[in-house]
Amino acid sequence: MVDLLLLRHGIAVERHQGVDHPDRCLTPLGVERTFKVCCRLREFGLIADRLYSSPYRRARETAELAVKSGLAPELELVRCLEPGGDPWPLVQRLQGSCLLVGHEPDLSQLAAELIGARSDALRLRKAGLCHLRWDPSHQDPRGIAQLQGLLRPRLLLPGCV
Numbered sequence: 001m002v003d004l005l006l007l008r009h010g011i012a013v014e015r016h017q018g019v020d021h022p023d024r025c026l027t028p029l030g031v032e033r034t035f036k037v038c039c040r041l042r043e044f045g046l047i048a049d050r051l052y053s054s055p056y057r058r059a060r061e062t063a064e065l066a067v068k069s070g071l072a073p074e075l076e077l078v079r080c081l082e083p084g085g086d087p088w089p090l091v092q093r094l095q096g097s098c099l100l101v102g103h104e105p106d107l108s109q110l111a112a113e114l115i116g117a118r119s120d121a122l123r124l125r126k127a128g129l130c131h132l133r134w135d136p137s138h139q140d141p142r143g144i145a146q147l148q149g150l151l152r153p154r155l156l157l158p159g160c161v
Helices: 028-043 057-069 106-115
Strands: 002-008 050-053 097-102 129-134 146-151
Touching: 002 057, 002 106, 028 057, 050 057, 057 097, 097 106, 106 129, 106 146
Parallel strands: 002 097, 050 097
Antiparallel strands: 002 129, 129 146
16 A cells, blocks of 8 residues: 655745745744654654655755654655645655655645545645555556545644644
């Protein structure tokens, strides 16, 4: 089976004058909460063989926290996970357990397409996780993946807002 974990980056600094920038970093609260979420996921037994991340700073920092928590052994930066990128060539060659760290609305749209739902059917919160699974014998997993879980950070960290 292919186990795909989709992790949205943590809380990042605000956009400057409403414009996104690849160098926006996680806030101190974003770092703290994201690391706690990753540790909690690891406590639940989640672990990925491979971790692919958007090279944008906030996603890369989130991926580094995932590695630090033991969710994955190392990270690989891939441009297809940048906002507006095309993740399908990567998704179609995934094997085993993989963690993708990226952005909204791209990750939610990817998850929706994999389970055969409307593009607006799911929404990942910052540092939220979506777990999907499918049989790797399918050349194209669109519409056949099974949703295993969609977790908000506050479900993983009681007491956090």
